[in-house]
Amino acid sequence: MRLSEAAKALWGKSDRERDDGAWHPLLHHMLDVAACAEAILEREPRRTRELYARDLGYADYARARPWLLSLIALHDLGKASPAFQALWGPGAARVREQGLTWRKEPEYVPHGFISQLALEEEEHPLRAALAYDLLRQAADAVGCHHGLRASPAELEAVGDLELGSGPWQAVRRELVEAVLELFGAGPEDAPGVSELGGAGFYRLAGLTSFADWIGSSQDFFGFVAPVGCLGSYYREALAKAHAALDRIGWRERRPLRPEKLPFEQVPFDKKGKTYAPRPLQRAVAGLLEGCGEPTLLLIEAPMGEGKTEAAFYGHLRLQQDLGHRGMYVALPTRATGNAMFERTAGFLEGMGRSEPVDLQLLHGAALLNDGYAQLRLRAVDEGKTPGSRPAVSAQEWFSSKKRAQLSEYGVGTIDQALLAVLPLKHNFVRMWGLGNRTVVIDEVHAYDTYTSRLIEALLSWLYALGSSAIVMSATLPKERREALLRAYGAGGVPESVPYPRVFKVAGGRVEAVSFEADPNRRVALRLQALPAGFAQVVPEVLASVAEGGCTACIVNTVERAQQLYRALEGPARAQGVELLLFHARYPAEQRQRLEEGVLGLFGKQGRRPARAVLVGTQVLEQSLDLDFDVMFTDLAPADLVLQRAGRLWRHDRADRAPNQARPVLHVMGLAQEAEVPDFQHAEYLPGKKLYWESVYDRAILLRTYALLRERAGLELPGDIDPLVEAVYGPGLLRGIPESLEAAILEATPARENQGRQDRAQAAQAFVGLPFDGSWLRVPALEQHDPEENPEKHRALLAATRLGDPSVSVIPVHDLGGGSFECAGVRFGLEESLEGRWCLAKKLYLQNLSISRADLVAELSKAGRPRSWQEHPLLRNCYPLVLKGGRAGYGNTEVELDATLGLVYHKQKG
Structure with missing residues (x-):
């Protein structure tokens, strides 16, 4: 023409x-x-x-x-x-x-x-x-x-x-x-x-x-x-x-291995390590025999049963049978994402594909991960020197946030996958990246009602896009399990499938198998009730390691973790006990070092101290492969208490201290004098409160309390399923005081109402569903990515999780005369950052997220330096200006402590 x-x-x-x-x-x-x-x-x-x-x-x-x-x-x-x-x-x-x-x-x-x-x-x-x-x-x-x-x-x-x-x-x-x-x-x-x-x-x-x-x-x-x-x-x-x-670096998408390998011949790390299949892994292999269409596997199995290896093997089989283009592994937190990234990189390297595999780390602190940095350097060096053709690398083009989901393989937070179903710019590129892929969602129990509804929407889209999904949890309430299965097109859900179990959904048909948990991993825990106050807790913690061993203390808030650490610090030092603190309120670079240190001490191959206590928050309960001899935990919903308990005697060790003859789980807040416990206002330090009901639902805490208060022990995995179903199921609990039963009945409508509100809010948040025409609607307001638009009103942001508004801050020390210091570098807040990438990166590595309402309001009002707004690393960060390590914002004084992290104090006067 x-x-x-x-x-x-x-x-x-x-x-x-x-x-x-x-x-x-x-x-x-x-x-x-x-x-x-x-x-x-x-x-x-x-x-x-x-x-x-x-x-x-x-x-x-x-x-x-x-x-x-x-x-x-x-x-x-x-x-x-x-x-x-x-x-x-x-x-x-x-x-x-x-x-x-x-x-x-x-x-x-x-x-x-x-x-x-x-x-x-x-x-x-x-x-x-x-x-x-x-x-x-x-x-x-x-x-x-x-x-x-x-x-x-x-x-x-x-x-x-x-x-x-x-x-x-x-x-x-x-x-x-x-x-x-x-x-x-x-x-x-x-x-x-x-x-x-x-x-x-x-x-x-x-x-x-x-x-x-x-x-x-x-x-x-x-x-x-x-x-x-x-x-x-x-x-x-x-x-x-x-x-x-x-x-x-967009290469031909080929299977990791062309030939099908039995599980026992699959190399799971770069050294080619193989494993004899456990019952869970045999169950997964059996369900995937002759798989001819996209599949959902919902795995409910105890902690430490090999769910990750089962997921990797499942991806291999699905990729070979269905032609999936890669895999994304979604975790609850950055810390769990980092741990899984290392395992995934090792697995991909061990597969030994002739064509290099691209692997991206997707979360806000990916730049801090040394392993990811090494993969990016590999990509730069690829082909420049003889023999520099790595098995796994991270190509620069895909490291951009908008493009990262296009990569062949990825590990990151669930939030990065959920952005595909939220109405924000280029969400369809993220959706394309997840299409014809295996998406693994680990720790699916770890999310609230709102995020859980978004995950269901994501599963519906994955089903429509021809992707397979592998969803994993220690256990799930019946209602939650059925919602996940139906989201992927299940026509009906089998009843009474004994735990542990695996469900398979393909083409609307559902199969389910139960299997015997690894008998070598059965653990009988002694359950010890303690009050929430530290007067009895501190001596018990120190006694647990007096003759050797490693103890974990997992509490429900950062403030309580800091206070428990302070209470333990002097006595632990005097007795020669190694004491550590780990939570989310540290500058990013320090948090990364702490995370690596925790894994290096208490991980599977860790250098276990002779006597050590680790104090931490919920970051310790999710996906991190840690192992302790004794545990102290705040009372929390039953499934999370069990998840925490899964870090007790997790590995088969011959080097436990002689006095550690049996794993013990101490539950703080379980010993209360009143028949109806108070989880919100019970004071344990002058002027300090628990606030547990601000973290978890009151009705669920009360039901957990009612079930655990008379128990002397727990059997894992045998007690996992009945306990979780009893806490989350619809029935009344038997044999509890009338006043406690009345308190549960009084709290339940509020929980149910909040659940309805959260599901309704989630239904308005995502882009619709693929099979009912709701996807055709164009949102009246395109919602903005919170990480890209921190100044936008919360109602205009595409939220993957509910919670208080938060901002990213970088602590900077005011030296006077317009000079500031951060990470050992002096600079001016209004100085141009053009051509000063190293300075910007040093500042960015100190960022941390805060959500205290008065701080967020004051910082948002103060705004960000223009040079920061114009820089790709710092554009979403606010300076937290400190004098002498402290600063007052609203009703709060903040202190950046080298050991405790960011500490909040009430402003005097």
Whole structure:
């Protein structure tokens, strides 16, 4: 097809920064992006291409390719409009010369919105070939490639002046015809479906945006003058696209191992370590025999039964049978993410694939992780020296937060996966990254009602996107288990499956198997009730290690951890006991060192001290592979008490102290004189309170208290399932005092009401579900990523978890005269950070999150230095200005203590 001079004159890219007149024709850019999409899909597993074919109603990708690439190429049709062409003077003058004019200066309208409008409403071959709903949804998908979907009101607001009529409509039709002719997309073989569906929409939107990121880069696609033969141009663009993918590290997606290995032959670390399968792992292997469609595995098994190895093995089998493109492992916290990252890197390295594997760490403090830093250095060095082809690396291009989910493998927090189903910019790219993938969700019990509902929505989308999921927990309440299974399409849930158990959902069908827990890992705990106050707790803690051993104290708040550490500090030092403190309220670099130190002492291969006490918060209960001889824990919901208890005698050790003949779990707050305990106001230090009911639900705490108060011991895993079901189930507890029963009944409606409110709030937060049409709605307000927009009102943020508002702060010490110090470096808050990346990174490594309301309000009011706002590392951080290590904000005085971390004091006066 010969193009008119008007069509050739349209510009798609220009070098406006240098203002040297260089430009790239619009049609060239459209073909560049289509070429990138084709190159990406050529390197994807065959099953990914089949999913696109299915979306458009074809039996195979070859038949779908012409129409798919045509739709993606037309993503920038809206640039053929006055609203866009007027943005660059030289380009505007050129198109005017070709008769494409406008009466007055048009208003700015995102060209993606115009693309969507033109594709939906104008007369061109697409209107005749495609069903209206299909065309409307496809136009929406490719039109939102810059991150935001247009609302109906925004589309209606686009006027004729911005869109352009007459010659503009003719040139847009010409572009559509040229694209269809080039790819051979004729009406005789047009898509046979009437609509895309939710998964098809997100697949098309995600691929278009991903391809546009690459196709828009001058590093990969230099400007080329208009050419006569579009076919020749496209072939060259496809070669450039493959070269660009090589440069960013997007390799062909191949299975980690082509041959199927029995579990006992799978290497689980870089040294090739293998394991004989345990009962859980044999159960998983059996359920995955002959697996022919995407699958959910819901694993409920005691702590230390090998769930992680079962998940890795499950991914291998699912990848081989289904062609999954990779895996993402989602954890509750950064600390658990760091621990899993190391294990995942070792597993991937041990698999020994000939093509390097890309592995990204996804959480806000990834830069602090030394292992991740080493993988990034490997990627930089790759190919520069002989033999520098690592088995695992972390390519720089995917380290950007928006692009990290595109990587083949990833480990991080659950929040990074949940951002895919929240209405924020480019969420469809994250959704695309999770498609046709194995997603592992560990410690699924660790989330509140709101986040749990978001996880259910995520599972529904994973099912629709053709992804498999492996969800793991020590145990779950019946209601929670059934909700997770149904979210992945389960038609019904089997009753009375003994614990431990594994459920499998595939194509709506549910299978379940129970298995015998590893008999070598059965633990009988002695249960000891203690008051919440420290007068009895401190002597008991010190006595537990008097003759040797390692004790953990897990408490419910950071403030209580700091106070217990202070109470223990003097006596422990006098008795030669090593005392450590670990919680989340430390500067990031210090927290990372503490985390590594804790794992180095109490981990599986740890250098166990002769006598040691570790005081910490909930960061110790989730996924960290730690092992203690004795434990003291604050009373918490039963499932979390059991989770904490899973760190007792976790490993088979021959080096326990002679006096540690049996594991003991001391529960602080379980010994109370009143029949109805007070978890909120019971004072244990002058002026200090517990606040446990601010952390956990009162009804659940009371039910846990009622069940544990008469017990002398716990049997793990035997007691796990009945205890959790008794606490979370609907029935009344037997044999408890009437006053305690009345208190539980009084607290229960509030819990139920809060649960309904949290689920309703979550239902309004995510983008809809894939099978009921709710995904079609465009949110009236696009919500903002909290990490990218700290100044936004909370109602406008895309929250993955409920809780008090928080901000990231960097403690800086005021030296006077406008000089400040942080991390041993002097600087000025208003100094420019341009070219000072090392300083910015040193500051960033000291960040920590605070959520105390008066501090958040005062810091938000004070704002951030302009130089910080403009820097990619510091733009979300506020300076916490300290004098002499202290500062007053609102009703609070804060102190940064080298040992205790950030400490809150009440302001005097």
